[in-house]
Amino acid sequence: MSKNLAEDKLTELLVEQWKLYVEMTDRISARRVGTSRLYVSLLTGLLALIPFILEQGISPNIQKLVFAVIGCLGLALCSVWIVNIRSYKQLNALKFRVIHEMEQELPFPCYDREWEVLKGKKDSRSYLRLSKVEQYVPLLLTIPYLILLLYAVVF
Helix, strand or coil, X not given: CCXXXXXXXXXXXXXXXXXXXXXXXXXXXXXXXXXXXXHHHHHHHHHHHHHHHHHCCCCHHHHHHHHHHHHHHHHHHHHHHHHHHHHHHHHHHHHHHHHHHHHCCCCCCHHHHHHHHHHHCHHHHHCCCXXXXXXXXXXXXXXXXHHHHHHHHHC
16 A cells, blocks of 8 residues: 555545544534523423412412422522533533644644634624523523522521
């Protein structure tokens, strides 16, 4: 086997491996979105229980207990969601580091170039990484659960 043929075969294998790795990275991102949807559904569902509980004519003491449980459960879900977001962020960062390393052996490092273009733009300071924005959602959703818990404990 000639040296050029062996190098071509190696490059071909690297490209296939790169494609597979990029696809797996995309699947992680899709899983991340699905996980966030699950948390939004659960947390919204918990909040939707409040009017239902109020309409049932349950004694105030039992209502407060139920509200305290819902508040604690909502805060716990928000906390676990934040941990999940951070975990996915770390996993994606690692995967993209590997992709960038693989691209060094390819003719055009498209992901590296994408970041160069982004960093070179005048308004690149206004770019917020999705993982930063994504963490605000569970933080904001802690507010109604904190209020609910405080209401159940204080009043």
